[in-house]
Each structure stands twice: as C-alpha cells, then as structure tokens.
Amino acid sequence: MCGIVGAVAKDNIVPVLLxxxxxxxxxxxxxxxxxxxxxxxxxxxxxxxxxELAKLVSIEKTEGLTGIAHTRWATHxxxxxxxxxxxxxxxxxxxxxxxxxxxxNHEVIRRRLQEAGFEFLSDTDTEVIGHLISLHLEITRDLxxxxxxxxxxxxxxxxxxxxxxxxxxxxxxxRNGAPLLLGLSKNGNYAxxxxxxxxxxxxxxxxxxxxxxxxxxxxxxxxxNITKNKLGEKVRRVELETDLTREAVxxxxxxxxxxxxxFEQPVAIANTLEMVFNAHSLSxxxxxxxxxxxxxxxxxxxxxxxxxxxxxxxVAMHWLEAISGLPCSVEIASEYRxxxxxxxPDTLVVGISQSGETAxxxxxxxxxxxRGHRYSLAICNVPESALMRQTDLRFxxxxxxxxxVASTKAFTTQLVALMLxxxxxxKLRKKxxxxxxxxxxxxxxxxxxxxxxxxxIEPQIIEWAKNFSHKRHxxxxxxxxxxxxxxxxALKLKEISYIHAEAYAAGELKHxxxxxxxxxxxxxxxxxxxxxxxxxxxxxxxxxxxxxxLYVIADADSSIQESEGVHIIRLAEHAxxxxxxxxxxxxxxxxxxxALQKGTDVDKPRNLAKAVTVE
Ligand code: M6R
Numbered sequence: 001m002c003g004i005v006g007a008v009a010k011d012n013i014v015p016v017l018l019x020x021x022x023x024x025x026x027x028x029x030x031x032x033x034x035x036x037x038x039x040x041x042x043x044x045x046x047x048x049x050x051x052e053l054a055k056l057v058s059i060e061k062t063e064g065l066t067g068i069a070h071t072r073w074a075t076h077x078x079x080x081x082x083x084x085x086x087x088x089x090x091x092x093x094x095x096x097x098x099x100x101x102x103x104x105n106h107e108v109i110r111r112r113l114q115e116a117g118f119e120f121l122s123d124t125d126t127e128v129i130g131h132l133i134s135l136h137l138e139i140t141r142d143l144x145x146x147x148x149x150x151x152x153x154x155x156x157x158x159x160x161x162x163x164x165x166x167x168x169x170x171x172x173x174x175r176n177g178a179p180l181l182l183g184l185s186k187n188g189n190y191a192x193x194x195x196x197x198x199x200x201x202x203x204x205x206x207x208x209x210x211x212x213x214x215x216x217x218x219x220x221x222x223x224x225n226i227t228k229n230k231l232g233e234k235v236r237r238v239e240l241e242t243d244l245t246r247e248a249v250x251x252x253x254x255x256x257x258x259x260x261x262x263f264e265q266p267v268a269i270a271n272t273l274e275m276v277f278n279a280h281s282l283s284x285x286x287x288x289x290x291x292x293x294x295x296x297x298x299x300x301x302x303x304x305x306x307x308x309x310x311x312x313x314x315v316a317m318h319w320l321e322a323i324s325g326l327p328c329s330v331e332i333a334s335e336y337r338x339x340x341x342x343x344x345p346d347t348l349v350v351g352i353s354q355s356g357e358t359a360x361x362x363x364x365x366x367x368x369x370x371r372g373h374r375y376s377l378a379i380c381n382v383p384e385s386a387l388m389r390q391t392d393l394r395f396x397x398x399x400x401x402x403x404x405v406a407s408t409k410a411f412t413t414q415l416v417a418l419m420l421x422x423x424x425x426x427k428l429r430k431k432x433x434x435x436x437x438x439x440x441x442x443x444x445x446x447x448x449x450x451x452x453x454x455x456x457i458e459p460q461i462i463e464w465a466k467n468f469s470h471k472r473h474x475x476x477x478x479x480x481x482x483x484x485x486x487x488x489x490a491l492k493l494k495e496i497s498y499i500h501a502e503a504y505a506a507g508e509l510k511h512x513x514x515x516x517x518x519x520x521x522x523x524x525x526x527x528x529x530x531x532x533x534x535x536x537x538x539x540x541x542x543x544x545x546x547x548x549x550l551y552v553i554a555d556a557d558s559s560i561q562e563s564e565g566v567h568i569i570r571l572a573e574h575a576x577x578x579x580x581x582x583x584x585x586x587x588x589x590x591x592x593x594x595a596l597q598k599g600t601d602v603d604k605p606r607n608l609a610k611a612v613t614v615e
Contacts, residue, residue: 001609002085002100003027003071004180005197006161006171008218009188014062016190017069020197021050023249026257026403027194028609029071030079035086035096037168038064043096045084065188065218066168068161070098073609076106077123089130090137091119094165097133099126100193101157101178102614109153129160137164144215144224145231147172151213152230157359157613161191174213178613179357179386182206182214182221184239189216195242195384196249196401203244206237207384243383248400256602258404258496262588263455266448268409269581271398272416273444282423282437287377288393294375295428298348301328302373304336304364305352306612308407308491309414312379313352314484315580316418323432323577324425333364334615343371350377350421354402354410355611356385363615365390379417381410395421404603405610406496408588411488415581416447443578453572454585458593460569461586464551465593468499471522475513475548476503476587478526479536485526485580489587496595496605506539517548524590528579529555540566553586555579 003024007013017034032053033045042064044056050071070085077083089095103109106125109132114120118131129150136146143164151158157177163170173180173191183190183198183205191214192198195205208214211227212235224232254260275286284291301320303313313330320328331341333351337360349368353361356378365376365387377393381402388394397413423440426432432440468474474493478486483505490501504513506525517523523543527536537560540550550566555574562568575582595602 001027001073001611001613002193003029003197004068004098004100004159004161004191004193006068006098006163006173006191007188008066008169008171008216010065010218011187012063013065013067013188014057016201017067018050018054018057019200020192021053021069021071023197023199024071024194025050026405026603026610027071027073028405028604029073031072031081031084032070033084033086034062034067034069035163036062036064036067037163037165038062041088041093041096041163041165043086043088045081047079047081047084064168066163066171068096068098068163068171075102075614076125083122083124085126087122087124087127087130089127090134091117095130095134095137095143095162097126097130097160097162099129100159100613103128103154103158104156105154129154129158133162143167144172144213147174148213148224148226148232149230151176152226159193170215170217172213172215173208175208176210180208181384182208182216184221188218189221191216195244199244199246199249203241204239205242206239208237212237244401249403256404256592258406258408258592258602261402261404261408262585262592264400265409265412265585266451268399268413269416269451270448271400272413273447274398276420276441277445280441282420282427282441284424284428286420286424287395291393294348294393295425297346298326298375298425300344300347301326301350302347302368303328303330303350303352304333304361304368306333306358306360308411308488309352309354309361311484311488311491312411312414312418313350314487315415315481316422318481319419319422319577320425323422324429325431326425326429333358334360337364337367341371343368343373345372345374347373348375348377349373350379351387351391352379352414353387354381354407354414356380356382356387357611357613359613359615362386362390379414381413403610405605405608406492406591412581412584416444419578443576447578447581450573450575450578450582451585454582457569457571457586458589461589462593464567464569465590465597467549468522468590468594469597471499471520473516473521474499474501475516475521475523476501477506477509477523477536477539478503479506479532480530481580482526482528482583485583485587486524488584489524489526489590492588492591493594495608496591496602497598497600498606499594506536509539509542514542514546517543517546519547519549521548522551523548524551524587525553526583527552527554527558527560528583529558529574530579533558553583
C-alpha cells in the first residue's frame with residue numbers, strides 16, 4: 001500500500017526521500033511523487049517507478065532542506081499523475097500533503113469545501129484533507145493548529161505529513177489508524193510509514209499513537225495528542241533504537257526478496273522458538289504475562305485473519321482441536337466483521353497477521369470485542385504494529401522483515417507460534433504428559449534442520465516449474481490439516497505467476513472440480529504419510545484416470561510410486577505433526593520458480609500490496 005517519507009534536515013533531503021521511497025517500493029504502488037520546499041514548493045510526480053522519479057528530480061535539479069515524498073496505491077481515483085501524491089492544497093497551492101489510508105467522510109467535506117470556493121484537481125480523498133487544512137489555516141495562521149482542527153473532522157484512517165511554503169523549516173505529521181513513525185538524528189528529523197525507509201539515516205525512532213500530531217524541525221520535535229482536545233495536549237512518546245538492520249531489508253546475494261525469505265525460514269523458525277529452547281518447557285507466558293489466567297478461563301478459540309494468515313489459522317484449527325481438545329473456528333476477517341456472530345465471552349479471539357496493519361483483521365478484532373468476546377491474542381511479525389497494541393495477549397513471530405508481497409517465512413513462523421499455542425493449551429488442560437511435552441520440544445528443536453533438508457529439493461522443483469509456466473490453470477489437493485497447505489500453495493502460485501490456481505479438499509473432487517481435469521490440467525497433491533494417505537491415493541487415481549498430470553509431494557518412505565503422468569518429490573523425512581510446515585516449502589519454491597520462468601515481478605506482483613491497510 002502507500003508509503004510516506006518526510007524530512008527536515010540540515011542538508012539536502014532529496015537523496016533521503018528518494019532512498020526512503022525505494023525502501024518502501026515493496027509495499028506496492030502505482031505512482032510516486034515528491035515535493036521539496038525551496039523558496040517555492042517544487043513538485044515532481046510520475047506513474048513510473050521510483051527510479052524514474054529520481055531521474056526526473058535530477059533533471060530538474062530539485063534540492064532543499066525540507067520535503068515530503070510518497071508512493072501511492074490507488075484507492076480513490078485511477079492511477080495517474082493527477083492523482084499521485086503529494087497534493088497541493090489551498091487555491092494558492094502553498095501547502096503540500098501526502099496521505100496513507102482512507103477518509104470515509106471525504107464526500108461531505110469535499111462538497112463543503114467546493115461551496116467555500118476550493119478547486120479540486122484530483123479524484124483523491126487526500127486533496128480533501130489538504131484543502132481542509134488550508135481552510136483552517138486561513139483562520140489559525142498556524143499549520144500545526146490547522147492540521148489538528150482538520151484531523152478532528154476526519155473520519156477513517158490516515159497518516160499524513162504536511163509542509164508549507166511560508167514555513168519551510170518544519171513538517172507536521174499526524175496519524176490515526178494508519179502507521180506513522182518519526183526518525184530522529186543529529187542531522188535532521190524524519191517521518192515515515194515504515195522504519196525501513198529511515199534506516200539509511202537513523203535507528204532512533206518514535207512510534208506515533210492514534211490521534212498524535214507531531215511537529216518536526218531539523219533540530220527538535222514535539223508530539224501532541226488530539227483525542228481529548230481538538231488543539232491537542234502535549235504527550236511524551238518513547239524514543240527507541242529499532243532492532244531492524246539494513247541487512248535485514250537488503251537483498252544480499254539473492255535475486256529476489258521472496259527467494260531470500262524462503263531460504264531464511266530455518267533461521268526464522270529457530271529465532272521464533274528461542275524462548276522455548278531457553279526455557280525447556282511450554283509456558284503460557286510465551287503469550288504474555290497475563291496469559292495463564294486468561295487461558296485458564298478459555299473455553300474455545302476464534303481465529304480471525306486474511307490471506308496467508310487465514311491459512312495458518314485453518315491449520316491451527318486442526319492442531320488446537322486434536323492436541324488440546326479446545327473447539328476452534330476460523331473466519332476470514334473481512335467476512336466476520338459484517339455478519340452477526342454469536343459470541344461466547346470465554347472464547348479467546350486470536351488475530352493473525354504478518355504486518356499487524358491489515359485493516360480487515362484490525363476491524364474484525366474490534367468487532368469481536370464489541371460482540372462480547374472478553375480476551376484477544378495477537379500473533380504478529382511486527383512488534384510496533386497496531387495489532388500488537390490492540391490485544392490483551394501477544395506473540396511476536398521472529399521472522400524478521402518480510403519484504404516480498406508473497407508471504408513465506410511469516411507463514412511458517414505463524415504455524416510454529418500456533419503449534420506452541422495448541423501445545424500450551426494441551427499442557428494446561430492436562431492433555432499431554434511431561435514426556436510428550438519434552439518430545440514435542442525435541443521435535444521443535446529439530447525443525448530448523450528439517451527445513452534445511454526440505455529446501456534441498458529446489459533442483460527438482462525447478463524441473464517441475466518448466467511444466468507449469470505455460471499452463472493457464474492448476475489444481476492443488478490436500479486432505480485434513482494439509483488442505484489449508486494446498487490452499488496456501490494455490491494462493492502463492494496465483495499471486496506471483498498469475499496462473500489461475502484453486503485448492504480443493506481432495507475428497508471434494510468428484511463433487512464438481514473433476515470436470516475440469518484433462519491432460520492440460522496439472523494437479524499438485526500434498527501427500528504426507530498420514531492417516532488420510534490411502535484416501536488421498538484413491539482421489540489421485542480419479543485424477544489420473546481423466547488424464548490429469550499429477551505432481552505429488554510425498555514423504556521419504558511414502559508408498560506412492562512414480563509412473564507415467566505421476567511425478568513425485570519426496571521430502572527427506574516424515575515430520576509427523578510438523579508436516580504442514582515442511583510441506584509448505586516445495587509449494588513456495590514451485591510458485592517462485594514458475595514466476596521466474598514466466599518473468600513476472602516476483603516481489604511486487606501486479607495489483608497487490610504488502611500490507612493491506614485499507615478495507
Ligand atoms: O499482514 P497480514 O498477514 O495480515 O496479511 C494478510 C494478507 O494480505 C497476506 O497474507 C496476503 O494474502 C499475502 N500476499 C499472501 O502471500
């Protein structure tokens with residue numbers, strides 16, 4: 001989704017703004033722009049990539065000490081230069097604004113502003129914010145106060161950064177419902193929607209909270225909050241050194257972030273499990289200091305999530321019910337928030353999200369609370385995200401920054417976290433003995449090595465990928481806990497290779513999808529040595545009998561045999577209950593190599609964004 005960078009410094013800020021935008025490219029965008037205060041407000045915008053914006057900026061020799069920049073992912077108005085940010089505001093164009101989020105009452109405000117004589121040059125809700133600030137500025141004569149008064153009128157989500165021609169020595173930043181942070185350094189102060197944009201200049205950060213408005217100069221900053229008082233009350237926010245390193249957000253020897261992130265999984269999982277390995281036991285404290293008392297009262301689990309995180313939830317449902325005996329339901333967050341569910345107050349609501357900023361997941365969690373659920377738990381990969389601040393309990397997956405739009409290491413670390421959750425409940429509910437607990441911990445300890453071994457199948461996957469790159473459709477089959485893994489495989493393939501892929505519970509084939517199967521249809525089957533293997537084999541026969549080409553991901557000692565039209569890749573070992581985690585790897589690699597062969601933009605697939613911060 002959109003990205004913001006703002007800077008007010010003692011040197012030319014243009015290189016910082018451009019480098020910041022490059023770091024935010026992974027979030028997805030369709031236009032980019034920059035405004036620099038340099039006597040006048042000087043603006044450059046393009047519907048090309050940031051590299052093209054940089055060329056235009058250098059041709060125009062744009063330089064200055066204060067500026068704002070933005071990558072836009074279109075919501076209101078088509079992707080075009082006219083709709084690209086920054087937007088000028090006021091009919092004299094003396095203010096410039098960038099914005100992430102969606103303003104829900106923009107139409108009402110737009111009409112009011114048009115009646116007041118403001119001219120609109122774009123279709124965006126952002127221009128409404130700009131003109132509203134300008135309207136207030138006519139009266140207050142102070143940009144910060146004008147931003148406060150305008151913000152108080154906005155409904156919806158926003159992170160905004162504003163500069164003004166008359167006072168080029170400062171920038172004003174405000175947030176509500178969309179992430180925004182400040183970066184502090186001796187050389188200047190900065191604002192951005194994501195810490196990775198500012199690592200080039202500083203590691204000292206301040207995360208703004210809902211209703212915060214910050215004023216920054218090159219040597220100072222202060223924050224006020226407008227939640228109780230429209231003009232704001234002074235607040236102190238913690239300054240912290242971010243753990244994020246530049247290496248973590250750089251490609252290193254890899255060709256793509258997705259490839260890097262697939263191969264980082266053994267380490268990501270080991271990092272996520274570090275606390276368990278140190279403690280040698282499964283304690284509810286893994287989920288927060290209050291977890292034990294909450295878990296004692298928990299009589300069921302409701303999981304809310306989107307996309308890949310939803311698939312992790314579906315796997316967890318199998319684990320939670322089978323291992324801990326707790327009833328569990330899983331819902332797509334964007335659907336849950338608009339129905340009228342019956343809430344049991346003692347059902348723990350679990351929100352799963354890599355980014356912790358997915359608008360639907362955040363809204364669904366709030367809604368669950370309003371329906372009467374007492375407690376909530378976040379499983380998330382971003383410590384300072386909105387989700388982590390919204391719930392009673394939390395577990396941080398330690399996958400490290402995930403830049404590729406296709407989620408990989410975040411998914412497998414979510415699965416590890418959810419396995420821990422199931423095991424902790426099983427222990428509390430006396431469903432597992434101490435011996436079994438230790439066996440489980442030993443299994444977890446072995447997991448990073450098992451992942452390393454699973455990654456070694458890459459050469460065979462590259463061969464398979466050659467048979468997929470010219471196909472238009474593919475089916476993915478799984479049964480039981482591996483059905484959500486088939487769903488994840490299909491999602492990975494479609495999002496980065498644009499091949500239409502669907503997943504089915506294999507037993508469902510003959511109820512409809514079998515009609516699609518012919519020799520043009522590759523069918524990928526997740527076939528571990530579990531209790532459903534014999535059933536799955538019969539389903540595979542049904543496919544083969546219709547000429548479908550089978551690509552089977554089996555375990556080392558599987559009885560499934562290779563034959564004409566049946567290709568088999570065997571994982572090095574059978575991972576028992578961890579099998580869904582290992583069986584994910586071939587599917588991620590398959591999607592990656594098919595996309596490579598098709599030449600699509602692996603890390604930034606068309607139309608998609610990394611963090612879906614709008615509904
Ligand atoms: O950040 P989240 O985990 O909440 O994101 C949810 C989905 O948008 C995300 O998993 C999406 O489906 C991925 N692009 C899939 O690879």
